[in-house]
């Protein structure tokens with residue numbers, strides 16, 4: 072059992088015994104009982120009773136729950152999001168007054184001594200296990216960066232790139248990405264939605280199979296939904312006939328499935344450093360959603376002489392589990408020699424250059440509307456003035472800036488209400504006539520996204536609010552009002568993977584009529600997946616969802632409800648991820664101060680990756 076799992080089981084019991092500083096911080100909601108329990112346990116095992124040291128240990132566990140691999144002692148967030156979703160500034164608590172003195176006490180503790188459960192380095196505190204994973208990832212990536220690069224037939228590569236990128240300029244970044252991913256053991260294809268990452272992966276497969284028709288390629292993604300979409304997209308990509316034949320139909324799987332689950336443990340896999348994966352190339356999509364732990368397991372399982380291509384959007388929210396390896400790698404200094412060198416790139420007909428560590432950024436958006444692309448750029452650049460200017464001026468962006476979301480019926484949301492109600496009517500109308508494709512399409516037109524789960528700005532409250540609007544409208548569906556469970560038009564969100572049914576956490580669908588019965592339908596390329604509703608496991612509604620939950624999906628219009636500026640969840644990555652879920656239109660509801668606070672707060676996750684030398 073891991074320390075954190077232990078704590079989850081035993082948390083309440085141990086918390087009841089907590090006293091002193093830990094009790095004060097737990098009572099106020101800064102720490103969860105499970106954080107305190109882990110700290111107490113470490114203290115007991117390491118015979119440490121310095122309350123400030125134990126507070127740091129508990130805060131390091133709290134940081135993990137919030138996605139940070141380590142705790143920065145100098146910048147611990149004192150505003151807390153409480154269980155009921157309200158914000159509490161805890162600056163009045165007895166926080167250690169001087170971070171340097173706090174660090175000195177930690178440095179003197181047995182807990183941070185070699186072999187101890189904590190690691191202290193340059194003002195950062197880790198649970199040892201995560202520091203080891205970070206070191207492993209760093210070491211594996213460094214070993215791959217310094218190794219002799221893979222053998223490549225440069226003439227063949229150039230010819231394949233010319234064929235697959237006919238008409239593209241020699242400095243085209245998609246072409247460069249294919250070249251770099253072929254010429255290095257590790258490469259990163261980074262880009263926002265619609266920048267052609269999937270298109271580039273399809274062409275990369277053609278390039279690699281052109282170099283070696285028998286090479287074994289694994290396509291993987293952190294979620295089943297992303298894997299299914301990737302496999303479909305790559306298999307459907309229009310390529311020159313010979314290339315298409317060489318690529319064939321490609322299956323993608325989850326990273327967990329690729330590595331092979333083990334019955335005895337959820338944190339280890341069948342493939343590891345001792346039993347490597349057989350593949351010559353491993354391509355991972357949606358890498359921003361891969362945690363540090365999973366990345367460590369994946370990298371150790373890949374053969375030294377196999378290519379790894381990490382694809383994703385480093386500006387998006389990091390995974391719910393701790394670690395943001397894609398973001399870390401994109402901003403890390405060069406881990407080995409700068410490769411490919413300019414002569415090699417010239418030999419294969421590329422005039423652009425990759426960033427350090429084989430990172431190629433695709434920055435031309437082929438899908439999203441230009442207003443949204445400009446807004447996303449301003450958010451990424453941290454330019455609050457420009458973000459506000461875009462929001463107020465661009466025709467496809469709507470900024471609803473003076474609404475008090477804490478009111479029961481906030482004024483100023485008439486357009487949102489109209490959009491939600493007419494969308495639900497459209498879904499229901501299509502569902503009643505059994506038109507699955509149209510119902511699914513209508514259901515993906517608009518999404519209401521929240522940063523918080525609970526409280527006045529949270530998903531639970533806004534999902535209920537939408538229900539109230541629909542009830543008041545009365546025109547959506549009589550069955551819904553009559554309490555029928557599987558009423559035609561009922562939107563569905565799958566919350567756990569079911570490999571037998573082919574349903575994945577995050578899949579969205581809708582109930583539609585089939586004669587006198589109803590079926591649940593889920594989007595799957597041209598032909599929707601149809602299932603009897605009774606077979607469905609855990610599903611909820613989609614009236615409102617967290618920005619995290621929407622990661623990996625796009626909708627025509629997105630409305631994002633921002634919490635107040637002091638919310639610790641309000642970050643640049645959150646706002647960027649939310650607005651880039653939209654293809655055509657974005658509505659931001661929140662104060663200008665909240666927008667600025669989000670744009671100004673870029674780093675939501677701490678990691679020590681950049682500190683490796």
Ligand SMILES: Nc1ncnc2c1ncn2[C@@H]1O[C@H](COP(=O)(O)OP(=O)(O)OP(=O)(O)O)[C@@H](O)[C@H]1O
Nearest residue numbers: 245262263264265266267268269270271437438625
């Ligand atoms: N070089 C290009 N020229 C013209 N159209 C392109 C090019 N690259 C991609 N596209 C088109 O842009 C759209 C988005 O491409 P793609 O799906 O590959 O982007 P993506 O980055 O994978 O997006 P997402 O992150 O949303 O999955 C597709 O319709 C694709 O055909």
